[in-house]
Amino acid sequence: MNIIPTNGSQPVPYYTTAIDELSAIRSTVGITDLSHRGRLRITGSDRASYLHRILSNEVEGLSTGDGNYNLILTNRGKIIADMKLTVSEDEIDLSTTSPEAKDLLHPQLDKYLIADDVTITDITRTTGIISVNGPQATPVVESILACPVANLREYHNIVRQIQISPSIAQEWVMCVRVNETGQVGYNLFVEKVDVLPQLWQILLDKGKKYQIQPVGLSALEILRIEAGIPKLGVELDESIIPLEAELDHGISFEKGCYIGQEIVTRMKYRGHPNRLLRGFEVESDLPLKYGDRIFDQQKEIGRITSSAKSITFGKTLAMGYIRTAYTDQGTTVEVETDTGQLKDRQTARVVLLPFEATLPLALPH
Numbered sequence: 001m002n003i004i005p006t007n008g009s010q011p012v013p014y015y016t017t018a019i020d021e022l023s024a025i026r027s028t029v030g031i032t033d034l035s036h037r038g039r040l041r042i043t044g045s046d047r048a049s050y051l052h053r054i055l056s057n058e059v060e061g062l063s064t065g066d067g068n069y070n071l072i073l074t075n076r077g078k079i080i081a082d083m084k085l086t087v088s089e090d091e092i093d094l095s096t097t098s099p100e101a102k103d104l105l106h107p108q109l110d111k112y113l114i115a116d117d118v119t120i121t122d123i124t125r126t127t128g129i130i131s132v133n134g135p136q137a138t139p140v141v142e143s144i145l146a147c148p149v150a151n152l153r154e155y156h157n158i159v160r161q162i163q164i165s166p167s168i169a170q171e172w173v174m175c176v177r178v179n180e181t182g183q184v185g186y187n188l189f190v191e192k193v194d195v196l197p198q199l200w201q202i203l204l205d206k207g208k209k210y211q212i213q214p215v216g217l218s219a220l221e222i223l224r225i226e227a228g229i230p231k232l233g234v235e236l237d238e239s240i241i242p243l244e245a246e247l248d249h250g251i252s253f254e255k256g257c258y259i260g261q262e263i264v265t266r267m268k269y270r271g272h273p274n275r276l277l278r279g280f281e282v283e284s285d286l287p288l289k290y291g292d293r294i295f296d297q298q299k300e301i302g303r304i305t306s307s308a309k310s311i312t313f314g315k316t317l318a319m320g321y322i323r324t325a326y327t328d329q330g331t332t333v334e335v336e337t338d339t340g341q342l343k344d345r346q347t348a349r350v351v352l353l354p355f356e357a358t359l360p361l362a363l364p365h
Helices: 018-027 047-052 099-111 137-145 193-206 217-226 261-270
Strands: 030-033 039-043 067-073 079-087 092-095 119-122 128-133 157-162 171-177 185-190 275-282 293-296 299-310 315-323 332-338 343-351
Touching (some): 018 030, 018 217, 030 193, 039 099, 067 099, 079 099, 128 137, 137 157, 137 193, 217 299, 275 299, 275 332, 299 332
Antiparallel strands (some): 030 128, 039 119, 067 079, 128 185, 275 315, 299 315, 332 343
């Protein structure tokens, strides 16, 4: 159990086994090093107004401790990058879901920076993140921070100083309520990446009575799919308008203009998406892959974006976009998979996301 995190340099796929790690998050608590994810810090007196006119969701109306899910779009309303936005007293942090997302976001923010009192700093390599997820995540995090966190709303944060070790002065830790897995979750941000191993060990020590376990990124990816959470570069890219991915929670329909606002608003109030993101349950063991086509007999009606063999469900689960006429729960479709020698079709059942709404609390052993 004394496994230190990677400090973001080499993300770990699995620490133990898929069953053990998935079971920890479903039934007790697991911790994951997410320091490889991109993070930008926005400072300066104009930071809120600057972001407010560029990003899709509210910024100016947020107070210290607040946060939300946000997007930056093209002028055609398509998704460039998504992020978790958190507001502190002197800065606004943008945490992306991958290094690639940060690399897409940063030049876009630079492009619109003209005469604003704003500084954009890439803090990915100097800071760290440990994600704590599972039914017992709340007591573990509260034992670390010595304060209640159960009532934090999603994306909102609380900042506390904690004693990392007897030889190190107290360090600031920001706790953000997040949904990474479909379970209760918190991301703990540290300002100095060097103290990440000590925080990791404290979490293991405090969480021992809750059967805490390190969880790798491969297990987290399966949980993401089971929870129906779209991911940049897979479900989200510059071909997708947010409403197609049902990301209404990343859009403010009350605020003024932002980049891509006209297209998104027009779709919301005057039309409807031609396709929507849905889940698919497949009984076959044949794996699905990104780009596999979805059919109604000979009519192509969609494509697969993510897929995983779910140990919990005992079947293959997938996410993908499908024409609106086929999006009802229980609709039967066919997915065509290229096995290299022939194209194989298998029956799939359309499911409203998240899958995890019907999951048992613990995995079978």
